[in-house]
Amino acid sequence: METVDWNAVNPLALWRDWIVKSEAQWSQGLSELMKDERFSGPMGRQVDELRMMQRQFAEVAQASLAAANLPSRSDLEALDERMGRLEDGLAQVAAAVSRLQQALEARQVVAPTAPVRTRKPASAGPAAAEGAKAATRAATAPAPAPAPAPAPAPAADPAPGRTPTRKARR
Amino acid sequence: MSTAQPARAGVLPNPVQQALERMGLPAEDFSTMAGPLGVTPRHTIHAEGTLKLHHYLPQADELYRVPVLVVTSLVNQPYILDLVPGQSLVEFLLKQGFDVYMIEWGRPRREHRDLTLEDHVLGRLPRCVERVLEHSGQRELSLLGYCIGGLLSVLYTALHADAPVRNLVCMAAPVNSDGLESLKAWMGEPFDAEGLLAQHGNVPGDWVQNALRALRPFGKVAGAAGLLNQIDRPEVVRSHLRMGKWESDNLPFPGGVFRQMVRDFLRGNRLVQGTWEIGGRRVDLGALRQPLLHLLAQDDHITPHASSRDLVRLAGSADKQEIVLKGGHVGLVAGRGAELRMWPALEAWLAPRSV
Numbered sequence: 001m002e003t004v005d006w007n008a009v010n011p012l013a014l015w016r017d018w019i020v021k022s023e024a025q026w027s028q029g030l031s032e033l034m035k036d037e038r039f040s041g042p043m044g045r046q047v048d049e050l051r052m053m054q055r056q057f058a059e060v061a062q063a064s065l066a067a068a069n070l071p072s073r074s075d076l077e078a079l080d081e082r083m084g085r086l087e088d089g090l091a092q093v094a095a096a097v098s099r100l101q102q103a104l105e106a107r108q109v110v111a112p113t114a115p116v117r118t119r120k121p122a123s124a125g126p127a128a129a130e131g132a133k134a135a136t137r138a139a140t141a142p143a144p145a146p147a148p149a150p151a152p153a154p155a156a157d158p159a160p161g162r163t164p165t166r167k168a169r170r
Numbered sequence: 171m172s173t174a175q176p177a178r179a180g181v182l183p184n185p186v187q188q189a190l191e192r193m194g195l196p197a198e199d200f201s202t203m204a205g206p207l208g209v210t211p212r213h214t215i216h217a218e219g220t221l222k223l224h225h226y227l228p229q230a231d232e233l234y235r236v237p238v239l240v241v242t243s244l245v246n247q248p249y250i251l252d253l254v255p256g257q258s259l260v261e262f263l264l265k266q267g268f269d270v271y272m273i274e275w276g277r278p279r280r281e282h283r284d285l286t287l288e289d290h291v292l293g294r295l296p297r298c299v300e301r302v303l304e305h306s307g308q309r310e311l312s313l314l315g316y317c318i319g320g321l322l323s324v325l326y327t328a329l330h331a332d333a334p335v336r337n338l339v340c341m342a343a344p345v346n347s348d349g350l351e352s353l354k355a356w357m358g359e360p361f362d363a364e365g366l367l368a369q370h371g372n373v374p375g376d377w378v379q380n381a382l383r384a385l386r387p388f389g390k391v392a393g394a395a396g397l398l399n400q401i402d403r404p405e406v407v408r409s410h411l412r413m414g415k416w417e418s419d420n421l422p423f424p425g426g427v428f429r430q431m432v433r434d435f436l437r438g439n440r441l442v443q444g445t446w447e448i449g450g451r452r453v454d455l456g457a458l459r460q461p462l463l464h465l466l467a468q469d470d471h472i473t474p475h476a477s478s479r480d481l482v483r484l485a486g487s488a489d490k491q492e493i494v495l496k497g498g499h500v501g502l503v504a505g506r507g508a509e510l511r512m513w514p515a516l517e518a519w520l521a522p523r524s525v
Contacts, residue, residue: 016395023392027471030387035355044360055369081279084220088276091217098215098225102305117308119232119267121521 207412208249210261212272216301220276223298225305229264234524236336237269237306239299241319244290244427245378247419248274250504251316253412259503262513268524271302271311273319275421283371283425288449290427291325299326303334312337312524316503317473320464321345324481325448328457337523339463339516340481342473342499345455347439349477352385354436363432373423382420386471413500442480455484462490463519465512467502491519 033039062072105112216223240260242248251272252260263270273295278285302311313335315323320343327335347354357363366373383390393410400406423431440446446453462485466478475494482492493515497507 013399016399019395020392020399023388024469026388027386031352031385031471034384034387035352037355037358040355040358041360044356044358044362048362048365051366051369081281084277084279088217088220091214091222094214095217095223098213098305114269114306115228115231115233117233117235117269119230119234120525121234 205254205408205412207254207415208247208252209254210252210258210264215271215305216298218294218297219282220278221294221298222274222276223301224272224274225302226260226264226270226272228269229261230267233267233269234521235308236310236312236524237271237302237308238263238312238314238520238524239302240270240272241295241313241315241323242273242275243317243319244275244322245318245375245421245423247416247421248272250416250500253416253504257409257412257504257509259508259513262509263517266517266521268520269306271298271305273298277375277421278372278424280371283367285424286426287322287325287430290322291329292449295322295326296330299334310334310336312339312520314339314341315343316341317343317499319343324455324458325453327460328453328455329448329451331457335460337463337520338458338460338487339465339520341465341512342467342470342478342502343464343481344473344477345484346442346477346480347436348442349474349479350436353381356381356384357432357436359437361432363429367425367429370422370425372425373428375420375422378423379418379420382472389471409505413504442484455481456486458485458487460487461523462487463516464490464492465502465516466492466494467497467499468494469497470499470502472499493519 034043058073062074065072101110104110211227212224213227214222215225240248240251242251252258255261260270260272275290299311303309311334313323313327315321315338320340323338323340324343324345327333327338344350366377370377397407397410434440434446438445441453441455444452444454444456462482464478464482466473466475468475470478479492482490495502495507495511495515497505497511501507502512
């Protein structure tokens with residue numbers, strides 16, 4: 001006679017599985033309730049009241065923390081903002097270096113590093129087929145994706161500062 | 171002199187850590203399991219205020235002619251599109267031969283509370299487009315916008331008849347607020363948006379996070395329960411930690427943009443009505459003429475299908491397509507489902523239009 005391996009049965013795991021499977025239904029039910037005007041109106045007012053309470057509490061807490069010589073949330077936020085300004089400054093330096101690099105490439109002081117732009121799409125491979133198959137609904141206007149005519153290559157120099165090498169590659 | 175060693179987080183008595191250890195997950199792994207996110211090599215080629223425009227280093231010997239500019243959401247960190255090697259849409263595009271740029275809007279500070287849609291759609295985004303063209307040496311690019319980034323891409327393209335946009339691809343971009351029933355109800359007239367902005371300047375990131383979580387109230391509980399049932403699978407735990415890190419890292423919503431979004435988009439639903447004016451110019455979706463692809467998720471609770479399906483219907487493009495895929499708002503762009511479904515579909519559509 002076959003015996004049940006009771007050690008393999010985990011009631012907690014079964015309970016958690018049930019939660020996972022039921023979640024969408026519960027969330028949908030509560031969402032339906034929350035978007036009802038009878039609920040959302042009072043909720044909006046409640047949020048405003050909470051916001052004002054939070055403000056008052058923050059002011060009290062700030063005074064207490066200052067008395068204890070401890071930083072408050074607003075002190076930390078000020079520090080965070082200062083760090084943010086530093087980060088933004090560094091990004092501007094990085095962007096300036098990038099422009100410098102580009103200018104040097106244009107003058108052929110350093111070799112351009114970009115690959116050529118001559119790639120053509122492979123015929124629809126298994127990946128594309130899988131992607132299309134996975135689409136549960138693909139709709140509208142013209143039939144999917146015949147390759148449009150390639151855009152003509154620019155006649156004039158469209159981008160000052162690019163190297164002749166890159167233009168020739170295009 | 172003291173010889174005491176500094177305490178390490180890994181050796182502190184942490185019940186979660188101890189539970190993981192009992193389940194066979196090594197202690198030193200826990201603190202690093204999520205790993206660094208958004209690590210695909212890149213250079214910053216433009217910066218203004220908090221905005222940064224990145225260029226990812228190509229990973230193919232031969233590129234498609236048309237570069238791709240990724241426009242991210244204003245309220246979510248952009249690294250959801252570049253989680254870790256092997257789970258990164260950006261890396262996938264690079265390996266397929268696309269030249270990828272990305273706009274990171276950054277974390278607005280109080281001094282940025284007056285940033286408006288005009289600043290984004292008529293100023294910052296066009297300047298990024300210009301810089302991408304200058305950097306790539308091309309005359310046109312493809313825009314790839316996710317969530318609110320998709321909406322910004324649509325607004326920019328519709329407002330600039332001569333925009334150098336070769337293709338427009340949106341991923342879960344909301345256009346019809348009637349489909350955003352919960353948000354619309356919560357941000358209705360009783361909600362004091364001005365009071366919130368007067369207090370904080372911008373909408374704080376934790377407010378954004380709570381609003382998004384409230385759209386699926388039991389999602390977090392179910393996620394934790396599901397995780398506990400798969401705790402013996404380190405890759406699942408890692409993936410969960412990465413997503414958790416991203417979900418709890420919302421960006422503040424710039425005050426001026428929030429005000430316009432609540433008044434004109436959520437309450438007024440002016441985009442689909444054709445009455446939305448930005449910078450004194452009316453936004454007409456019929457003015458979109460570029461090849462258009464809209465990628466949607468069938469179980470998206472943040473941008474439900476009812477809020478996004480009108481984009482393709484109203485766009486004036488002759489070549490337009492909507493693809494609805496299995497999964498949710500985040501699963502559309504990241505994770506195993508995205509890797510199997512969305513990324514190949516995107517590549518199959520975009521590649522022939524990028525030569």
